[in-house]
Amino acid sequence: MGRQTIRYTVLALLLAAGSTTAITLHQLPPTTVEQWQLAARQGRQPALWQLWAAAYLGNRHAQWVVGDYLVSQRPRQAEGSAWLRRAAQQGEGHAALRLGELALAGTLDGGADYPQARHWFKQAAATQASAHYQLALLYKNGRGGPADAELALAELQQAAAGGVAQARFLLANAYLNGDGVPRDEAQAIQLLQQAASAGHPAAMQALALAYQRGDLGLPQDPQRAANYFSAAAEAIEDGPRLH
Amino acid sequence: MKAKYKRLLAPLVLALLAAGCNSSSSHKSAQVEVGTHASVALLETTDLHTNILGYDYFKLAEDKSLGLDRTISLIQAARAEFSNTLLFDNGDTIQGSALADYQALIAPIDCSTTLAQYKVMNRLNYDAGVIGNHEFNYGLAFLSQVTGTPFNVEEEGLPSEACAGPNFPLVLANVVSSKDDQPLFAPYVILDRTLQAEGPDGSTVEAPIKVGVIGFAPPPILNWDKRWLDGKVYVTDTIDTAAEYVTQMRAEGADLVVMLEHGGVDSSPYSASMENAGYYLAQVRGVDVLFLGHSHQTFPNATSTATGFNAEGVDKTGGFIHGVPATMGGYWGKNLGVVKLELVYGDSGWYVDTPQTTVEVRATLLGKDDQGANVYVTPDTSVAELIASEHAATIAYVKTPIGDTDFRMTTYFADVGEVTAVEIVNQAQAAYVADYVAANLPQYQGLPVLSVSAPFKSGYGGGSDYTDVAQGDLAINNAADLYLYPNTVYAVKVTGQGIKDWLEKAANRFNQIDPTLTTAQELVSSFPGYNFDLFTTADISYQIDVTQPAGSRIVSLTYQGSPIDLNGEFIIATNNYRASGGGSFPGLDGSNIIYASPDANRDVLISYIKQVQHLTRSQHGAHRSWRFAPVTTAGPVIFHSAQGQLEVANAAGLNNVSLYQADDGSAKGLSIYQIDLSQ
Numbered sequence: 001m002g003r004q005t006i007r008y009t010v011l012a013l014l015l016a017a018g019s020t021t022a023i024t025l026h027q028l029p030p031t032t033v034e035q036w037q038l039a040a041r042q043g044r045q046p047a048l049w050q051l052w053a054a055a056y057l058g059n060r061h062a063q064w065v066v067g068d069y070l071v072s073q074r075p076r077q078a079e080g081s082a083w084l085r086r087a088a089q090q091g092e093g094h095a096a097l098r099l100g101e102l103a104l105a106g107t108l109d110g111g112a113d114y115p116q117a118r119h120w121f122k123q124a125a126a127t128q129a130s131a132h133y134q135l136a137l138l139y140k141n142g143r144g145g146p147a148d149a150e151l152a153l154a155e156l157q158q159a160a161a162g163g164v165a166q167a168r169f170l171l172a173n174a175y176l177n178g179d180g181v182p183r184d185e186a187q188a189i190q191l192l193q194q195a196a197s198a199g200h201p202a203a204m205q206a207l208a209l210a211y212q213r214g215d216l217g218l219p220q221d222p223q224r225a226a227n228y229f230s231a232a233a234e235a236i237e238d239g240p241r242l243h
Numbered sequence: 244m245k246a247k248y249k250r251l252l253a254p255l256v257l258a259l260l261a262a263g264c265n266s267s268s269s270h271k272s273a274q275v276e277v278g279t280h281a282s283v284a285l286l287e288t289t290d291l292h293t294n295i296l297g298y299d300y301f302k303l304a305e306d307k308s309l310g311l312d313r314t315i316s317l318i319q320a321a322r323a324e325f326s327n328t329l330l331f332d333n334g335d336t337i338q339g340s341a342l343a344d345y346q347a348l349i350a351p352i353d354c355s356t357t358l359a360q361y362k363v364m365n366r367l368n369y370d371a372g373v374i375g376n377h378e379f380n381y382g383l384a385f386l387s388q389v390t391g392t393p394f395n396v397e398e399e400g401l402p403s404e405a406c407a408g409p410n411f412p413l414v415l416a417n418v419v420s421s422k423d424d425q426p427l428f429a430p431y432v433i434l435d436r437t438l439q440a441e442g443p444d445g446s447t448v449e450a451p452i453k454v455g456v457i458g459f460a461p462p463p464i465l466n467w468d469k470r471w472l473d474g475k476v477y478v479t480d481t482i483d484t485a486a487e488y489v490t491q492m493r494a495e496g497a498d499l500v501v502m503l504e505h506g507g508v509d510s511s512p513y514s515a516s517m518e519n520a521g522y523y524l525a526q527v528r529g530v531d532v533l534f535l536g537h538s539h540q541t542f543p544n545a546t547s548t549a550t551g552f553n554a555e556g557v558d559k560t561g562g563f564i565h566g567v568p569a570t571m572g573g574y575w576g577k578n579l580g581v582v583k584l585e586l587v588y589g590d591s592g593w594y595v596d597t598p599q600t601t602v603e604v605r606a607t608l609l610g611k612d613d614q615g616a617n618v619y620v621t622p623d624t625s626v627a628e629l630i631a632s633e634h635a636a637t638i639a640y641v642k643t644p645i646g647d648t649d650f651r652m653t654t655y656f657a658d659v660g661e662v663t664a665v666e667i668v669n670q671a672q673a674a675y676v677a678d679y680v681a682a683n684l685p686q687y688q689g690l691p692v693l694s695v696s697a698p699f700k701s702g703y704g705g706g707s708d709y710t711d712v713a714q715g716d717l718a719i720n721n722a723a724d725l726y727l728y729p730n731t732v733y734a735v736k737v738t739g740q741g742i743k744d745w746l747e748k749a750a751n752r753f754n755q756i757d758p759t760l761t762t763a764q765e766l767v768s769s770f771p772g773y774n775f776d777l778f779t780t781a782d783i784s785y786q787i788d789v790t791q792p793a794g795s796r797i798v799s800l801t802y803q804g805s806p807i808d809l810n811g812e813f814i815i816a817t818n819n820y821r822a823s824g825g826g827s828f829p830g831l832d833g834s835n836i837i838y839a840s841p842d843a844n845r846d847v848l849i850s851y852i853k854q855v856q857h858l859t860r861s862q863h864g865a866h867r868s869w870r871f872a873p874v875t876t877a878g879p880v881i882f883h884s885a886q887g888q889l890e891v892a893n894a895a896g897l898n899n900v901s902l903y904q905a906d907d908g909s910a911k912g913l914s915i916y917q918i919d920l921s922q
Contacts (some may be wrong), residue, residue, distance in 0.1 A: 035480055038462075038515050111686070137834040163511060166823060166833055173827045190548075197550040199518075199538075202823040205728060209773070213703060226308070230574065231539050233729035234290075236819065236843065237377075237467075 037065045055083060063087035064095040071102060088120070093127030096120050100134060114144025125155075129162025136167065153180045160191065165200040168192070172203070176216065185217040196228065204232035275450045278443030279588040280596075284325035285501060287572045287580035288314055288332050289536030292339025292377070293360045294575040295630055297622060300341035300641050301723040309575035311363060312622035313607040317579040318367065319623070321605075325583065326439045329454065330367065333536040333572070334375025334505035336360055337389060341719070342637040347381040349640050354406035358389050359633040361409045363626055369411040370434060373458030373503035374418070374427075375537065379468040383475060394427055396420045396475045414458040414503065416488050417479045427476060430488050431457035433497050438586070452586070452593055455497030457488055459504050459524070461537060462516040480515040482523055489529040498593040499531045499584075507538030507571065508564065510554030522551060525564035531595055532582050533564060535571035541578055541604045542571035562602025570602050579605045644716035646852040650860035652712040652725065655888045657698035658752065658767055658775070659871075659918050661895040663864040664710040666779035668726055669694040670863060671851030672816035672844065673780075676734040679838055680814060687736070687814060687837065691802070693780060694816035695745070699727040701772030706885035706912025717852055726845040728773075730818035734838040737815055737830060739807040743797050744829040745815075746785060746869075749776040750796040756789045756920070761878040763903075766918060774826040776817075778868035788872035789920070798872055818844050865896070875921040883907050886914045898922065 036051050051069075054062035064087040070080025081102065087095035100120035106112040118138055124131035132155045138144050139152035153174070159167035172191035175184045189210075195203035207218075208228035214220030288311070297310035307313070322328050337343055337360050346352050346359060357365070364372075378386055384400040387393060391408025394401060416430035433455050440450040462478040489500055507519035517523075521535045535542060540549060543562030552559040562570055562582075570580030585599035609618045627634070652664040673694035680687050700710050712721045737745070751770040766789070778785075785800040800807045814837065822839075824832050858864070881903050892900040899922035904915040 035483075035515050038478070038480065106686070137832060140832065141830075141834055143834075170824050170832055173824055177827055179827075193548045194550055197548075200823075201729070201731075202820045202825045205730075205820050206825060209771070213771070215771075227539070229729060234539055234574075236729055236731045 036062070037068070058090075060087045060090035060092040060095075063090070064092045064098075067095060068098055071098065077102075088123060091126075093124050093131075096124035097128045097131050100124055100131065104134070112143075114138060116144070118144040125158075129159050129164050129167075132156070132162060133159035133164045133167040136170075149180060163198070165195040165198040165203065168195040168198075169200055169203045169206075172206070189216060189218065196231070199235050201232045201235040204228045204235060208232060275440075275588045276442055276448075277588055277590060279440050279448060279450050281327060281438040281440035281450060281452075281586045282325055283327040283329065283438060283584050283586060284321055285532050285534075285582045285584070286318060286321055286328055286330045287534045287536075287570055287582075288318075288330075288576065289505075289534065289572045289580070290335040290339075290375070290539055290574035291332070291360070291576055292335055292574065293337060293343035294340050295342065295359060295363055296627055296634060297619075298634070300637060301720050303638065303641065303720055307619045307622075308608065308617065309577055310607075310622065311576045312624075312626040313620050314576040314579055315367065315623040315626065316620040317605050317607060321579065321581060327436075329370045329434075329436070329501075331456070331501065331503060331534060332364065332369055332372035333503050333534045334373045334458070334460065335377040335536065335574075336364075336372065336375065338377040338380045340637075341641050342633060345637045345640045346633065347385060350636065351385070352389070354388060354402055354404065357407040357409075359630040361389070363629060365410045366625075366629065369409070370436075370454075371412050371414060371432060371456040371458075371501075371503070372409065373505055374413055374415040374460055375505035376461050376464045376467060378460075379464055379471055382471045390428075392428055394420065395423050395425065396427070397422050398475055412456070414456055415460055416457050417459050417462070417481055417484050418464070418476050419479055421475055421477055430484075431455055431492055433492060433495055440586075440588075450588065453496050453498045455489075455492035455495075455500045457485065457492065457500065457502055459485070459502070459506065459520065461506050461518045461520075463518050478516065481517070481520045482513065482515075482527065485524055485527045485530075489527055493529055499586075499595070500529050501532045501534065502527075502530050503534050505536050507535055507540065508542070508549075508551030508554070508557065508569075510551050510557070519551065521569065522554060522557070522564060525556075525567040525569060530567055532584070533567050533569040534580060534582075535569055536574075538571070539574040540571055541573045541606075542569060542580075543602055543604060562604075566597075568600045568602045570604055572604055573606075577607055581605060641720050642718050644718055645722070645849060646717045646856045646858060648712065648714055648717055648858040648863075650858070650864050651714050651891065651894070652710065652858075652864065653888070653891050654698035654701055654710040654772075655884045656892045656895060656897055656900060656916075657701055657777075658772065658882060658884075659892075659900060660867050660869070660897055661892065662777075662779040662867055663860070663891075663895060664712065664725055665696050665698055665777065666866055667852070667858060667863050668696040668844070668848055669779045669816075671848045672696065672732055674851060675732055675840075675842070675847045676814060676816040676838065679840065680734070684837060690736070690812050690814050691782070692734075692814045692816065693778065693783060695776040695778055696817070697749075697773050697775045697777065699773045701775070702884055702913065703772065704911070705909075709885055717858070719849060722845055722849045722852065726848050728818070728820065728844075730820055730844045732816060732838075732840045732842055732844050732847050733819045733822035733836055734814055734816050734840075735822050735831065735835045736837045737813055737835060739800075739802070739809040739811045739813065741830045741835075742783075742807065742813060742815070743800055743809070745776065745831070746787075746797045746800070747794055748826070748828045749774065750787050750789075751793050753787065753789045753796075755792055756874070756876060756880055758790055758874050758876045760876070763879045763881050764876075766880050766882040771826075774828075776821070776828075779866045780868055781866055783868045785869050786872040787869055788874070790872075790874050860894075871918075871920050873921055879903060879917045880920055881915050881917050883909075883913045884916055886912055888914075889916070892916075 051062050055066040063083050067080045067083030070076040084095040084099050100117045103113045103117035121131040121134045136152045136155035139148045160171045168191045172188040175188035192203045208225045210216040210218045211221045211225035294309045295311050297307045299306040383398045388402045388406045391405050412432040415428040418427050433453050438450045440448050442448045504521050504524050508521040509519035510522045513523050525533050545560040556565045568582045572578040572580035581603050583601045585596040607620045612618050654664045677692040700708050752775040754768045786798045788796050899919040901917050903917035907913045907915045
């Protein structure tokens with residue numbers, strides 16, 4: 001059965017069941033869909049049929065959730081990617097971001113597809129701060145296109161401003177080393193503290209080490225060093241965090 | 244009045260009175276007079292992580308900066324100070340120290356035994372507690388057993404009866420069984436308490452009050468503890484759940500609603516699965532007191548730079564979030580959160596005289612003495628008695644040999660080629676990553692798997708700031724000395740050029756040496772020793788030419804005997820700090836991580852030692868990958884290290900090292916040694 005046929009069948013069934021349901025599912029706002037995502041990720045079946053129905057009816061948020069759910073299951077990755085593309089084409093930023101991440105991860109047979117990654121992250125960057133971070137790395141390392149240090153820095157700054165902890169961590173390094181920006185220890189410390197607040201273990205460790213030795217313009221403070229080390233120990237136990 | 248009507252009158256009046264009492268909008272007690280007032284202090288411990296005594300099981304020494312035995316002094320002081328107190332624990336209670344691991348993994352307690360942590364808390368008469376994320380670390384069967392809570396989940400080994408556990412209720416509203424869609428624990432409790440109050444005439448009276456307590460754990464437990472929880476439990480939307488239950492609690496007569504949020508304060512846009520929901524939970528109607536935790540901070544905290552504490556609506560000095568008194572009592576027992584409410588009994592029942600609310604975080608650290616040393620409150624010594632056997636058993640466990648070494652493992656001369664404390668770390672990391680790649684990353688089959696690590700302690704703090712593990716038995720506390728930092732193992736994929744760049748950065752450890760100078764030159768720069776990443780494998784060989792400027796020092800870099808293929812690909816095992824960009828190493832920016840493992844480097848090291856059992860110098864402590872490029876210098880090249888350790892250099896075969904000056908004059912227990920770079 002073609003997708004269009006499925007769509008109209010579902011629509012017809014729902015219209016038979018209750019005409020407002022179909023329209024509501026099509027227009028469902030992101031917050032409700034986010035709750036479905038929470039449910040779907042936990043494999044709670046009753047939530048899934050509503051998601052599928054909404055996805056078939058063209059709801060881009062539902063398409064993103066369905067796609068995200070499927071790509072996490074290896075055998076259905078291609079199917080999931082297709083849903084993500086539909087969502088991305090309708091401007092769903094999360095879907096574009098996920099497609100970029102999939103392109104970076106590559107498949108078991110092939111390596112990363114950097115040009116594809118650049119394409120998707122550029123699209124996602126409209127709404128997703130993480131996309132700016134990924135673009136920063138691609139531009140910096142000349143992947144999927146020419147290297148461009150200035151553009152990389154601009155993307156990094158956008159990502160940091162958008163709250164991406166790892167971007168803040170890298171930007172802090174840039175300020176510490178005067179790498180593309182003027183050397184500014186105070187700015188670096190502020191960025192490290194923001195990243196640490198967001199639970200970034202390496203940022204916590206950087207601050208711990210600085211307080212331990214009295215580096216980076218910070219006073220030697222064994223108490224604060226110990227606090228940051230214990231925070232890092234807690235943060236790493238809570239699972240690996242990159243952004 | 245006619246007799247028959249009189250007979251009906253009394254029951255009718257009683258019925259009306261009862262109806263009045265049961266009305267949800269005004270649960271006025273017939274016993275409490277309007278105008279009665281009472282003070283109540285709500286106390287919070289959080290993130291105790293089974294730090295019961297002020298003791299560091301890795302150093303096997305007293306540590307006064309932590310421990311519930313000192314927090315107890317704060318609790319007792321508060322109970323003496325305030326006419327009414329309620330004591331709550333905000334989660335992450337039963338995991339996090341060697342004692343916890345001992346009772347959960349090494350010698351798991353049985354159904355009739357109460358965890359040491361709960362034994363002490365039972366003595367303290369806690370009023371209620373919440374389940375935090377780390378409570379799930381040992382699995383659902385263990386959690387059910389030790390909390391004395393039967394679970395209805397799809398899980399093996401669940402206790403068939405209600406086991407021994409805490410005497411106080413544990414609540415958790417947002418974690419639900421996939422089997423029956425019911426919360427694992429009671430989502431909330433309503434506690435009946437009697438307040439010592441003052442009547443409107445000033446007389447001392449007792450007045451009943453109902454205190455509702457609800458709790459939340461961070462939703463990401465489904466990732467962090469996926470292996471225990473996947474498919475068995477799910478989490479619900481934090482705010483929806485809170486709003487629903489708080490309404491119910493009020494309907495059931497709760498005069499006060501206390502929220503135990505095992506989470507911190509994050510003002511980013513709300514998401515149903517956000518980790519730190521305190522900012523939004525404070526906005527749920529009907530919450531009187533918000534307890535926070537998880538992020539190991541203190542709140543209120545006037546000088547905090549934490550983003551969430553500086554968000555709109557957060558009073559980080561007074562301790563209010565959107566007008567709700569909130570506190571976070573640190574971690575490991577270092578602090579006690581105290582929220583003091585002035586309650587007044589009005590026409591509709593108890594209400595909080597909000598302008599009188601005060602919030603503070605008290606610390607076991609009192610200040611410093613004349614010598615600048617920290618002064619702490621005295622601990623409650625009955626705790627040590629109560630858990631004496633568990634404490635002794637834990638020490639014995641930590642001291643239990645996991646292997647042995649026929650050589651002393653130190654970093655005294657790591658700057659000049661000693662590898663005795665670094666090599667085993669590299670071996671453990673490389674083996675761990677190689678196994679993972681072979682099993683899970685077939686696309687990298689055939690790539691060499693190597694490892695780098697650094698001497699973490701290289702004398703910055705003086706002669707005792709070095710790693711020094713004695714020859715003989717190795718125990719867990721030695722592993723803590725060999726791997727210092729809270730890191731997880733990360734593997735990156737780099738080219739041969741990437742390896743060279745990595746080593747060039749590490750070679751910043753040294754000053755540029757001028758071979759023509761006749762005066763003494765310091766070899767080691769201010770570049771930190773913990774960034775001096777090095778290989779310790781027969782497969783890699785290189786020289787560091789210190790006569791060259793930084794960036795051009797790595798020469799003769801070979802892999803398996805041939806010049807390294809600069810375009811070749813290699814997998815390098817390292818840690819999360821380095822791989823994410825820590826130390827600003829070129830090419831290490833998070834973009835080439837192929838494996839971000841959940842396992843701590845220290846734990847990987849411990850596992851490896853348990854596997855190898857017997858460490859020998861020839862197999863695990865003598866593989867030097869690097870030497871200095873030979874150069875004859877006109878004057879001495881010197882460096883500092885601990886006094887009296889030349890024999891370590893000799894044992895490591897560093898025959899070009901000699902004593903230059905017995906005391907370097909820094910009063911830090913250091914000598915100056917000399918290295919002959921021509922050898």
